[in-house]
Structures are given as structure tokens and as C-alpha cells.
Amino acid sequence: MNDSRKTEDNAQQNALTGSQKKAQKKAQKKYPKYVRHRAKTPLWLKLPLILVAVLVSIYLLVFVAAPFFALRYVEQWYAEQGEGQSLLIGGWTLSPFTGEVELRDVSAVYPVKDSEAEVGADFIGINVNLSALLDQTIHIQSVGVSGLKFRGKQSEEGLSLAGITLPGSDQAEEATPDNGEVANESGDQESEQASDQTGSSGPLPEGWSLRVDDISLTDDLIQWQQAGLAVTVELSELSTGLFNSATDDATPLTLDVTLRELSVAIGEESLVLRSPVTLRLQAEAQKVLTQPNISGDISLTALALDAPGIEGVEFNALDIKGASFNLGESGMTAGLRSLLLKNVQAQLPDDEKAQLDQLMLSQVSWRASEDDVLIKELSLEGFSGNLAGFPELSLAAFTTSEVRVEGLSTQPVADIGRAALDTLRARHPEAGVLQLGNLTVIGVQANADEQKVSSLELNALSVTPPGEEVPLASLAHYQITDITATPSGFASGVHQFYGLVSNVTRLADGSIKGVPQAEAEATPESGSGTDSSATEDTTDETATEAVPFRVQIAGIQLLTEGDDIPATTFNWTDEAVTPTVNTSGKVLELSTGAIDTEQLESGVDLTLLLALDTYNRIRASGKMGVKGDYPEGKLEVDIDQLNLVDFNPYLVDAMGYRLKKGMLGVDSIISITDGQLGGNVLIKLQNSKFEPADEETIDRLSKQISMPVETALSVLKDDNNNIRIDVPLSGDITQPDVGINDVINQVSRKALRTATLYYLKQSLVPYGQLISIASLAGDQLFAIRLNNLNYEPQQLELNEEHTAYLDTVADMMSKKPELELQACPVAGPQEVEAWGDAWYSEAVKRGAAVKAYLAEKQDKNDKSLSGRVTVCAPQKGDKPEVILGV
DSSP states (O other): OOHHHHHHHHHHHHHSSSSHHHHHHHHHHHHSSOOOOOHHHHHHHHHHHHHHHHHHHHHIEEEEEHHHHHHHHHHHHHHHTTTOOOEEEEEEEETTTEEEEHHHHHHHEEEEEEEEEEEEEEEEEEEEEEEGGGGTTEEEEEEEEEEEEEEEEEEETTTEEEEEEEEEEEHOOOOOOOHHHHHHHHHHHHHHHHHOOOOOBSSSTOOOEEHHHHHEEEEEEEEETTTEEEEEEEEEEEEEOOTTTTSSOOOEEEEEEEEEEEEEEETTTTEEEOOOOOEEEEEEESSSSOOOEEEEEEEEEEEEETTTTTTEEEEEEEEEEEEEEEEEEEEEEEEEEEEEEEEEEOOOOOEEEEEEEEEEEEEEETTTTEEEEEEEEEEEEEEEEEEEEEEEEEEEEEEHHHEEEEEETSEEEEEEEEEEEEEEEEEETTTTTEEEEEEEEEEEEEOOEEEEEEEEEEEEEEEEOOOOSSEEEEEEEEEEEEEETTEEEEEEEEEEEEEEEEEEETTTTTTTTSSOOOOOOOOOOTOOOOOOHHHHHHHHHHHOOOOOEEEEEEEEOOOOTTTOOOEEEEEETTTTTOEEEEEEEEEEEEEEEETHHHHHHHOEEEEEESSSSSSOOEEEEEEEETTTTTTEEEEEEEEEEEEGGGHHHHHHHSSSSSEEEEEEEEEEEEETTEEEEEEEEEEEEEEEEEEEOOOHHHHHHHHHHTTTHHHHHHHHHHHHSOOOEEEBBBBBBTTTTTOOHHHHHHHHHHHOOOOOOHHHHHHHHGGGGBOOHHHHOOOOOOOSSOOOOOOOOOOOOOOOOHHHHHHHHHHHOOOOOOTEEEEEEEHHHHHHHHHGGGHHHHHHHHHHHHHHHHHHHOOOOBBGGGGGGGEEEEESSSSSEEEEEE
């Protein structure tokens, strides 16, 4: 075919003229007759190119165009949701190759009442390493949220998020019982399957791991409102380090969040946060997906709240060190190494307030499997306040250690190794001021039915009446061991104490100063409509059902050994008599046997030794108890060298006479059996000198004994002005017979007083130089008057001249045991003026010095002379001296 075409072309070429041939050649050069055909591209090369073009187109469509138009659609849709609403997304990134998904500069504005609200975020993004999926690893390289502003509200209209309201679901579908059972069964099966599938990888499929390089949330603000709750939280930072579930390496965690607003409705009132509070956390996390273990430090800045029933609560700082949470094979545990709370203040209604300088906890742990809590130490410091009717209440410190509470969710049982409080002070407008130096409790075991304490010790306890400076009572030390308390009884070991000081004052009306008087119980009116029979029946039933509370004490003991142990003393002031009686004394010994309220009839052993001055002793020993409504037992009571001059007001009230001088001695045995009094009292009054004080009382007493009191006293006295009376006791304890007839018989049997002055003078001839002229002149105070001890004004101590003279007197008394000496101090005019109202107490020191000096001397029987020396009541005179006489 080609050859024929060529032959035809040659024939046509020969038929053309020369000029035509030239034009043809020229045209052929410009427009070739034959077109050159290029070589065709192979198919195997065209397909990849087409595939790339398609993939690029899909990529642009899916990852560029589609997101772009989708975001524009979202912006338009949001604007159509309400007037004044707008949404702007400044930038975005979606990359399947790098695994990046990002949104930047997201801002939404919508109207709120009369203003506008703005929500959005500066940056939201996640970066995932997709290639790691080939190694069965979910690798999240980063997660970030920055500058987030979010507002949400839950109301009756529905849920409002960033200006978009989602209708609430008012109709909840209720499952039938059958469906509920099926649901429970399926739920159990799913939980069992989930537990079976949860292995070393946790919620991940077997063989897979999760790795997160970084999570960072910064400068985020979240606001939420619903009925009764409004909260605003600012998340300054939430960041984590590398997390890899394939290893046990710790993942660092940092949290900095501020609670800016908080309002919680509680009834008709609200709990309101007054100022922002910031929480900071520095922690580490391990095995988050399998056995979470998180530990770190937590701090909280100053907090101020207004709460219902509390006008305000605030504290400066809260620091928690070593906080931990673990969900391991042994169960859930939590704890902390230390917690420190500083400067807590609470303002309460009615101007009440409380303040705590510091609260500290250390080594706290909780174990769910054991259902217990362990606390190594808990301490409070610097508590003060105005609470519960106490205008002043303070506690320097409270500490407790080795605390363990078991059975938290069932029946709690607490063990406390040691608990102590220091320097407690409480002031009450009616009760006065209570102060306690310290209280220590060791070995506490407590549950709902029984409480045990190994030992309890308190020191420096005092109670002071309102407006007074001197305590009504104070106690230096008190201790108890082996305490057991139950709802039906109390038992303990020996109660030991020392340093008990009581200052008791009886006022003119007979009441005790500082002790509130008991209010009289209202007496039911006879005409009341109360059914007495019904009342009696109720009372009988209550009495039948009531279980007597039993008290068992191993004993009470006063501790006296040790140089540093303060004395147990008492001070008695009686303003109900004239003149006022002021006396004081010491308890030298006190002990009891075991006390059991169910065995009081058998009695309690008692030993008591008192001293009103250096030489006086009051002893009581025996066994006393209670039988029915009356005491039961037997006591021996002895009184030795009691100076009765100090108790003249009581003598005047009893017999109308006062003593110028005299010492009392009593030997008695008192028994009470079945309410019947028995025993005997031997009364001895040494060196006595009476003078009338109340004629009316004297007359009344004279009629009772059928003779003048003065006559009876004269008959009862022996040659040394001593009175000895033996009084038997008998009769019912409510109306005892003290044996007045026996006393009268003793008076009648005694001979009249004989003149013994001559005998005394004759017996004292070798000591004639000691006898003053006044005694020979018939002085009424003494049978024989000795020389006086003269003093300089305001001189109280003995000088050498005094001691030399007293040595001679002591020698005389040593050789003649029947002699008894009286020392009567006298205050001169200058002294009375200088001492003022204290002249009496100052002058008595002179007589005490004389007795103290002679007390060091002994008679021929090696007995101290103190029992034969009586100090008279001080008098005012012409000059300072001590008058001596026998």
C-alpha cells in the first residue's frame, strides 16, 4: 500500500511546472506532508503515576479540603444557633504521616444576659506515632491543651455547653425485673471476662503496650454551674513525663490548679470560697494500667471559706509530703509521710471563734484488705478560742502516737500507744478557771463495749473560782494504772497523788467560796393532777431494769517519798464565825485498801495522818464502809498537841468560853455497827485557861449539865490546869448519846481543887532564880510566873541571852515531868503600829520560836518537851516580850 502511494505521488510531481515545484517545496518545508509519531508510554509506567495522582487528590480532599470545609461548616452552624453567637478557628493541622491533629486559636462568643461570654482554646493537639502500631505499640508522642476556656451549665432546660443547649432527658426507661436480672447476669459475665482479659497489659490487648511521651495542659479555665453548685477552676499546668506500660519506670507528674470560685448550697445556706486557693502536686506514677502506684507531694495555699454554722474558716497553708496511692495484688492502700496544716481559724456564730497554729500528721497508712488505719503521730499546737460558753479556752499542744484503728467499716477497734496534752486553760464565767499542766495516757485500747488504759498521769492541775487569784484546789501530780471502763463499771489500779493543796473559805452565809450552790429541787404540789400510782410504777420498772454501776479501785495512796515531792496541804478560812478562823495543815499520810462499790459492807482499810502545825498530829486508822444508808466499821482517832486557841470561835459557839491557852489531846475508838454508835472518847486539855465570852451560851449549857460551867471546869482541872474527860459513845447514829451524864458523874466524883501553889514553889526551890516576883504576887495567868524574855522592837528570833535562859528552863522541865510551860508572846506599841493588821501573825512567831527551841530538848524519859509547851494567843502590851509561866 505504501509503494502504490509513492508511485502516485511521483506521477503528480512530474506533471507540475517549475514554478509550481518551487512553491511546493517551500510549502513542504513549512508544513511537512508526513507527521512524525512519538513513541507511546508503557502501561506499567502509566499506572503508578495515575495512582499517585489519585492518592494526592484523595489526601487533598480528605485531609485538606474536607477538614477545611467541615470547620467552616461548624463555624456557620454555631453562628446559626443563636443571635450574637460566633465561632472562629484560626488554624488547624491534620497529618496522617506525622500523626498530628491540631486546632489553633479557637474562639467562640455567645451572649450571656447583658454581656458576652467567650470560650475556646489557643491550642488543642495530639501527635501519634502511627508506625509504632507495627510493633504493637500505641505511641502517643504528645498531647497538649493550652489556653482552654470552657463554660458549662446544667439546668432544668438541659445541659448548656459553650452556649449550646442540649435538651435534658425527662423520661428514663425503667428495666423490668427480668431485664434487670438479665442485665445483672450479663454485667457479671462481662466483668468476669474483663477480669480474665486483664493481665500484665491491663486494659490493652495481650502483647500490646502504651507509650506516652508527653502530656501538657496549661493555662486552662473551666467554669461549671448547676443547681446548688458553681465552680471555676484554673489549670495552670498538668504535665507528665515519659510513660511506657512495657516497663516499670516511674512517670513524673506535675499539677498546678487553682480553685477560683466555689459555691455549694447546703440547705438554705451555702459554702462559699472567699479567695482563690491553689493546689500543687509533684508526683510519680508506676504501673498505671495494671497496678497503679502514685506517690508525691501536695501543697495547698491559703484557704478561706464561709460555711453553714460557721461564719468563716481559713488556714494559711497545707503541705502533704510522701502521699501515696496503690492498687496492688494485696488490695488498695493509701498513705502519706507527713501532713502539715498551719494557722487554722474559724469564726463561729455568737462571737465564738477558734484558732489552731499547727496540725501535723506523720506516717499515715490505710489498707483496704485489713480495713485499718495506722498513724505514727498526730499533733496539735497552739489551740485557742472562745467556745461552748468558755470565753477563754487554750491548749498549748496535743500529741498522740502509734495509733491503729481496725475494723473501720464494721466495728472499729482503736489502739493508741501514747496520747498527751500540754498546758490546758479553760475559763468559765461561773465555774472559774481550770488549768492543767499536762496529761499523759499510755496504752489505750478501745471499742464500743470496753476501753482500757495502761496508765494515766496528770500534773499541775488547778481550779480557781471566778474573780479570785488563789486556786480553790490544786494538784501537783496524779496517776492511775490498769484502767478498764465498760457501760456497767469502772476498774483501776492504785490511785497515787501528791502536792494536793486546797484553799477552802466558808463565807458568812455558810456557803463555800467558789463552789456553786446546788439548786433546790422543785417540790411537786399536793394538788397536781399527776397520777402518783403511775409514777411509782414507772419508777419501780426503771429501778428494776437499771444495772448498778460498779466501781473497783485497788486503793488510794499519797506519795511522800522524795525530796522534790511537794507537800499535800489544806488551808481553812471560816468567815461565818467571829473572829475569822484561819488555819492550815498538812496531810502526812493517806492510804486506803481496795474499794469495791459492791462490797462496801465489808469496809475499806483507811490510814490518815494530819498535822496542823509542827507538833500537832491527827491520826485516823481502821476500816470503814457503808451498809444501807449508814457508815459501817471501826476507827481509831487520836489528836496530839492541838492548840485550841486558834479555834476559839468554835469554843465560844459551843460552850460560851474562850481559851487563853490550852492544848487538846484526844484518844478515841469509834465504831458503827448496823447504824448503832459505839466506842469511847478520851479528851485531854492541857494548860487550859478559860474566860467567859458568851453568857447566853454559858447559861444554856449550865442548864444542860445541871451545874455552872465554870464550876464544872474548875472541878475537872488538875494541879497543872489539865482537864481529862472520858466520854462513852452509844445509841443510834442519827441521835447519838455522847455520855453527858458520865461527864457529870466525873465532875461530881472529883474533889475540889486543892492549893498546889505551895507544892510547886517548894519543888522549884533549886530554880528560884527563874521565878519572877509577879508570880508571888498572885498572878492569875500562871501558877508560877517565870522571867520574861525581852525583845527589841520587831525582833522575832531568839538571841544568846534567850537561849541561855531557856536551857535552864529545859533542865528544870526535864527533871520534873509534871511541869508544863506556857509561852505568851506580847507585841509592843511600836510593833503594832509598824506591823498593822499583821501584828498578830508576827507576834505569834516569837512563841513558836520558843517552842521550837524547847522541842529539841528531851526529858529524862527521852521524850521531846514540845508536848509540854503551850503557846498562848498573842497580846498587845507595853513592850515586846514573851511571858513564861508554869
